[in-house]
Amino acid sequence: MADTEERAEVDEAEIAAHWKEEEWIHPSESFVAQANMADEAVLERFAQDKFPESFREYADLLDWDEPWHTTLDSSNPPFWNWFVGGKLNASYNCVDRHLEKNRNKAAFIFVPEDEGEVDQVITYQDLYVRVNEFAALLQDFCGLKAGDRVTLHMPMTPELPVVMLACARIGVIHSQVFGGFSGTACGERIVDSESHVLITTDAYWRSGKLLDHKEKADEAVAKAAESGVVVDKVLVWRRYPGKVSAATPMVGGRDFYVDELMKDYKGRRVAPLSMSSDAPLFLMYTSGTTAKPKGCQHSTGGYLAYAAGTAKYYQDIHPEDVYWCMADIGWITGHSYIVYGPLANGATTVMYEGAPNWPDEGRFWNIVEKYKVSIFYTAPTAIRAFIKWGDDWPGQADLSSLRLLGTVGEPINPEAWMWYRKVIGAEKCPIVDTWWQTETGCIMLSPLPGVTTTKPGSCTMPLPGVVPDIVTKDGESLDDNLGGLLVLKQPWPSMLRTLYGDHDRFLETYFSEIPGSYFAGDGARRDEDGCYWIMGRVDDVLNVAGHRLSTMEIESALVSHPQVAEAAVVGFPHELKGEGICCFVTMTVQDQSEELKAELIAHVREQIGAIATPDKIRFAAAVPKTRSGKIMRRLLRDIAAGREEVGDTTTLEDYTVLASLRDDE
Numbered sequence: 001m002a003d004t005e006e007r008a009e010v011d012e013a014e015i016a017a018h019w020k021e022e023e024w025i026h027p028s029e030s031f032v033a034q035a036n037m038a039d040e041a042v043l044e045r046f047a048q049d050k051f052p053e054s055f056r057e058y059a060d061l062l063d064w065d066e067p068w069h070t071t072l073d074s075s076n077p078p079f080w081n082w083f084v085g086g087k088l089n090a091s092y093n094c095v096d097r098h099l100e101k102n103r104n105k106a107a108f109i110f111v112p113e114d115e116g117e118v119d120q121v122i123t124y125q126d127l128y129v130r131v132n133e134f135a136a137l138l139q140d141f142c143g144l145k146a147g148d149r150v151t152l153h154m155p156m157t158p159e160l161p162v163v164m165l166a167c168a169r170i171g172v173i174h175s176q177v178f179g180g181f182s183g184t185a186c187g188e189r190i191v192d193s194e195s196h197v198l199i200t201t202d203a204y205w206r207s208g209k210l211l212d213h214k215e216k217a218d219e220a221v222a223k224a225a226e227s228g229v230v231v232d233k234v235l236v237w238r239r240y241p242g243k244v245s246a247a248t249p250m251v252g253g254r255d256f257y258v259d260e261l262m263k264d265y266k267g268r269r270v271a272p273l274s275m276s277s278d279a280p281l282f283l284m285y286t287s288g289t290t291a292k293p294k295g296c297q298h299s300t301g302g303y304l305a306y307a308a309g310t311a312k313y314y315q316d317i318h319p320e321d322v323y324w325c326m327a328d329i330g331w332i333t334g335h336s337y338i339v340y341g342p343l344a345n346g347a348t349t350v351m352y353e354g355a356p357n358w359p360d361e362g363r364f365w366n367i368v369e370k371y372k373v374s375i376f377y378t379a380p381t382a383i384r385a386f387i388k389w390g391d392d393w394p395g396q397a398d399l400s401s402l403r404l405l406g407t408v409g410e411p412i413n414p415e416a417w418m419w420y421r422k423v424i425g426a427e428k429c430p431i432v433d434t435w436w437q438t439e440t441g442c443i444m445l446s447p448l449p450g451v452t453t454t455k456p457g458s459c460t461m462p463l464p465g466v467v468p469d470i471v472t473k474d475g476e477s478l479d480d481n482l483g484g485l486l487v488l489k490q491p492w493p494s495m496l497r498t499l500y501g502d503h504d505r506f507l508e509t510y511f512s513e514i515p516g517s518y519f520a521g522d523g524a525r526r527d528e529d530g531c532y533w534i535m536g537r538v539d540d541v542l543n544v545a546g547h548r549l550s551t552m553e554i555e556s557a558l559v560s561h562p563q564v565a566e567a568a569v570v571g572f573p574h575e576l577k578g579e580g581i582c583c584f585v586t587m588t589v590q591d592q593s594e595e596l597k598a599e600l601i602a603h604v605r606e607q608i609g610a611i612a613t614p615d616k617i618r619f620a621a622a623v624p625k626t627r628s629g630k631i632m633r634r635l636l637r638d639i640a641a642g643r644e645e646v647g648d649t650t651t652l653e654d655y656t657v658l659a660s661l662r663d664d665e
């Protein structure tokens with residue numbers, strides 16, 4: 001891990017500014033009166049139950065085929081097992097068990113971006129039928145069985161949760177790759193997870209354009225083949241038959257249209273397979289400090305129990321709610337809080353396909369009004385965009401149905417928090433600022449909406465049973481208000497179990513930095529009231545518009561361009577996205593033209609996806625390194641941010657490098 005020490009330093013002035021901003025906000029009486037957990041006594045009960053028994057409450061929300069006999073097996077840390085001996089099926093818990101009472105209740109309301117297309121309401125009964133039929137196809141046509149991995153590269157379509165739940169039904173481990181990632185990025189994840197089946201879609205809408213998605217599948221399969229992993233079946237869901245297929249022909253014997261295959265599976269039912277609590281449910285790839293993405297492996301029992309419980313208590317889902325998490329299902333947020341958490345609670349969930357400003361900046365608020373959305377979960381980057389677009393857009397819609405607002409993904413600035421509360425929440429909705437990660441699976445730090453007094457900008461307190469601390473790089477606990485590294489000192493049910501196929505990297509990344517604790521990779525401080533303030537990543541991971549990107553993944557994309565000799569990528573503060581991407585590149589050619597910059601930007605987009613689009617490209621004579629050859633990222637960050645002061649440069653190999661970088665602007 002690079003630079004942890006430097007970046008964990010606290011900026012006292014920044015803290016002082018926070019204090020001035022601070023206002024305490026109590027949950028309103030009307031919210032408290034109806035909250036699922038409004039009673040401090042419940043928290044006390046958790047406290048009395050003591051770790052790990054407190055987590056039983058969450059597991060009790062699920063239907064188990066066989067009850068567990070041990071809440072937590074700690075015999076081989078950090079490979080902890082939760083609800084040991086228990087057996088259950090995630091698809092049964094998210095679908096079948098709701099049929100008796102809620103057969104005709106909407107599970108999903110799918111809103112396509114193109115307003116010319118009709119919205120789709122998928123009831124629990126519809127979902128049951130679709131999940132069963134597709135599970136039969138996975139079993140019979142693809143020959144998949146429990147423990148196999150399958151890669152999904154699907155945009156926001158109603159078929160995506162169907163595929164996930166069909167996999168879960170037969171114990172197949174799904175690995176959904178965010179639809180916006182390139183074919184190449186998808187191919188790398190296919191290789192790592194050793195998937196032989198890829199499930200994709202023909203096309204989707206984004207910002208008014210119908211994008212061909214099938215072509216990415218071809219790239220992905222080709223990329224996987226380079227590493228010797230053969231994808232023998234590509235299943236293509238068609239939303240727009242005939243519109244884009246001409247550009248990307250189907251490969252005979254490999255590519256199949258799902259609608260054509262499904263004719264043979266009409267009316268089929270597949271019994272949900274009883275899975276052991278620790279059986280893997282899915283992989284979710286995330287970026288780390290090397291170019292190779294990490295396949296976080298989540299378990300069936302612990303993950304689902306905690307997803308259900310956190311959605312119920314921390315997002316306060318009630319049977320009558322219309323719940324909308326605006327993340328993409330391709331990220332952990334969508335897995336936990338569009339699919340598994342809400343469905344385990346039998347909720348109605350909105351899924352929106354496209355851009356927040358299409359056809360105009362009022363789109364989100366029209367959806368809230370149209371479906372009377374009551375719970376809305378978004379990211380600070382989106383809130384900052386809403387602020388920029390102006391209060392008139394939300395002002396034109398009736399948002400009175402909203403009763404709880406949430407945020408996740410990055411630190412939220414107090415101004416954005418206050419705007420969210422006032423303009424969207426009419427000062428009556430509690431705001432839950434939820435801190436968690438792909439690895440933690442579910443929410444870890446958050447206000448309990450009917451109980452906790454909130455401070456704008458703080459994710460407040462750990463959930464009961466979650467034990468964070470702020471420590472030095474030597475693992476010593478720090479006093480209140482001192483910035484340090486955020487760690488979790490005890491296991492929790494939805495934690496990642498390992499990195500797929502790489503136990504060593506799992507141990508090294510998360511449990512070796514601060515021995516005995518889970519190292520989150522974030523800097524934070526705790527104030528004297530026990531509230532946590534997240535300060536951002538302390539490793540070489542960027543958080544761009546709430547998306548996690550590895551600087552090294554972008555660097556390796558850059559050096560794969562034939563004219564790039566060396567590259568160093570750092571983040572810099574960005575008004576809307578939180579962090580922007582600045583690339584320092586040394587070239588093998590003299591050319592320093594704007595055209596070449598544009599070409600490099602396009603190259604990174606092609607290699608990784610639009611989310612990794614560099615904001616700045618800077619040509620440099622050489623990348624500054626320490627004597628031991630480490631890229632001087634701190635210096636580059638200072639340069640990228642345009643800060644006057646730079647750190648100690650005495651270890652710089654070549655001062656002229658610094659000088660030339662500075663002159664560049």
Ligand code: WT7
Nearest residue numbers: 333408409410411433434435436437438534548
């Ligand atoms: C990183 C995890 C969890 C789903 C979305 C991102 C940052 C997350 C908050 C928050 C401040 C936050 C952290 C964390 N982060 N939530 N409420 N306040 N920072 O998942 O891609 O795994 O990224 O996002 O830096 O480590 P992810």
